[in-house]
Amino acid sequence: MLKEIIIENVYDFDTAHIFDCGQCFRWNNDIGVVGSYVCKATYDEEKHLLKLETNGGTKEFWQNYFDLDTDYSAIKKMLAASDPDIIPALEYGQGIRILNQDIFETIISFIVSQNNNIPRIKKCIEAICARYGEQLGEYFGEMRYSFPSAGVLAEADVCDLAELKLGYRCEYIVSAARQYLKFGAPADYDELLSYPGIGPKVANCIMLFGLHSVEAFPIDTWVKHIMNDMYGFEKNDVKGMTGFARDRFGNYAGYAQQYLFYFYREKKD
DNA sequence: TCGCAGGTGGTCG
């Protein structure tokens, strides 16, 4: 049974920008699964209304999920002031928002993302949910599944996971779920690095998307291209890029990364 | 066939 939630006075919002800027994998055609909730999001840019058709969650829950209490206009102003070169990217992805996502789901999702491409990442994650998640019911024409808990994945058989075409990431997933179960949610970058299958790039993604540490600046192949194109860094000078991001964007580096990533990735097609 | 895709871990020097 779906209910409708309307949130008023929503600015700096565009579902395409939010769902395609690389932070999440379970939204398609503005329909997504968040926890045990299925949701279809529609934004009216004339009236600045966000309409959600969902099977659950309070208005406050969704308000937080979509990060609606953060002033993105102010963030864009600050980024533009610190670096005029980023302005085209700010305009192109004007509706980007960094979601407040579940930490465990983010950990597993970005372990799956390594050395992988987005369509296949999405396919892999849906396969994990269909196999190990809970049935939430049929919504918008198909059965929806929750993302499995750490307890369930910790007990998963590596060979079963292999059938989902996760490749060498199977072992990482089970080990990571066990570590999470044993020690609880990771709190910082170093703790994330101690997880199997998590290196600097994935750790920064989890910091930014799972822990909402908006100063994190994940450097993937796209950002490497950008930093080479726009700022003249050598392809593999990750250290230089990290320092540059920190110096230029400071505590807003994560936002900058999202605008730049979306701009370059979309522009390429 | 081969390189690449939102990289990481292991092994050398």
Place this chain on the structure above:
DNA sequence: CGACCACCTGCG
């Protein structure tokens, strides 16, 4: 340290 390199899988 830093530079290589193998690695599941699917696509162009």
